[in-house]
Amino acid sequence: MATMKAANAKPGARTKLVDAAFSVIREKGYSATTVDDLCRAAGVTKGAFFHHFKSKEDLGVAAADHWASVTSGFFEAARYHRHPDPLDRVLGYVDFRKEILQGELAEFTCLVGTMVQETYGSNPAIRDACWRSIGGHAAVIEADIAEAMRHYGLDGDFSATSLALHTQAVIQGAFILAKSKDSASIDADSISHLRRYIELLFGKSHQGM
Amino acid sequence: MATMKAANAKPGARTKLVDAAFSVIREKGYSATTVDDLCRAAGVTKGAFFHHFKSKEDLGVAAADHWASVTSGFFEAARYHRHPDPLDRVLGYVDFRKEILQGELAEFTCLVGTMVQETYGSNPAIRDACWRSIGGHAAVIEADIAEAMRHYGLDGDFSATSLALHTQAVIQGAFILAKSKDSASIDADSISHLRRYIELLFGKSHQGM
DNA sequence: GACGACATACCGACCGGTTGGTATGTTCTG
């Protein structure tokens, strides 16, 4: 079904539109982003838009799905996966989330976290796509958390799933505070608290904040 | 003779509009909410709307400000303030945040957390009003946290301010997950993690999750 | 290797309904 396509071929309107959606929607939100905004940012025409997407909602779903695959590739490639100790991988992930808070807010905030707030009630298709992205990402972390819990003999109080989801809640919530105060450091502070929580949970000695 | 009007107690159009904004915006988001939506929900006309608010943005600011005062009254009235131990007040607050997760999502999620994601880049006035609400609420908790830290001799690693803001990040982030998965229990789980974090921080014994 | 048949990608003018906002009443209240 999916068109097979050389990696280095010219971008194509569909790709350009989804890429544009990443930045435009993160900056203005889904509802406030018009189809024309997207076309302008992508440098394509409205005809091209509706050739590739049957509606604006359809683009939203495609953007969320592509977001999931882009971010999963991004985190898979990160160095922290190399740690032999699963807890180090979890903490490495948290540190990494803090490290990438660079540049403009719209460059590091989460597309699906932004979109779902506007669409959960009115666009089930987009909401579900956002959940696939968030839940799928959490599942990756959950694997390391589960292994760390086994390795350090933690159990009973909570599940690896719930802790993995909690990490995502903190990250998403920190974005909201950062947007409210227009400050990235408030975001980093919250992630530091998340790190400390995990350290305390696993009773591991650690260095500094 | 022209219009027959039911003689009720009169809340006033402004109040009705702000109240309507609370529920409509939480359900559909700020951008997707139209002035007509608000008027319909409030049972007033467009003329009344623009008599009281000079623009939709102005209503957004008023809604955020009124949200701050309504919620602050709501939490001030809650029982957990009576605990003599400041840490019990902090934990009581967290428990209370979990208890109120009842009914439809739009009934317990946060207006300003929803709005700020859509407006931080394009509506500085609304963004600032949202921050006043979030930051102001955090300041109340910060007072108890600071007292608890003093009382239990905690210091150095983090500030009361940053922990207070972290509680808000968790709460906001949990809303996003709840909206994504359309589930309130995922929200409660994250707040339970927040409670456990605070317990671990203060080294207080506690019972299960 | 030319040709018709068909598919894909893209263009941009256009449409009808919606939007935030205005202009101009009318009614209630002090």
Next chain:
DNA sequence: CAGAACATACCAACCGGTCGGTATGTCGTC
């Protein structure tokens, strides 16, 4: 009566989406 509070009618810009059309393959057939 004055003026605030509300209602009605209306508008110009804008929005998502449509539609007829073009340019460029590409595949099978002779």
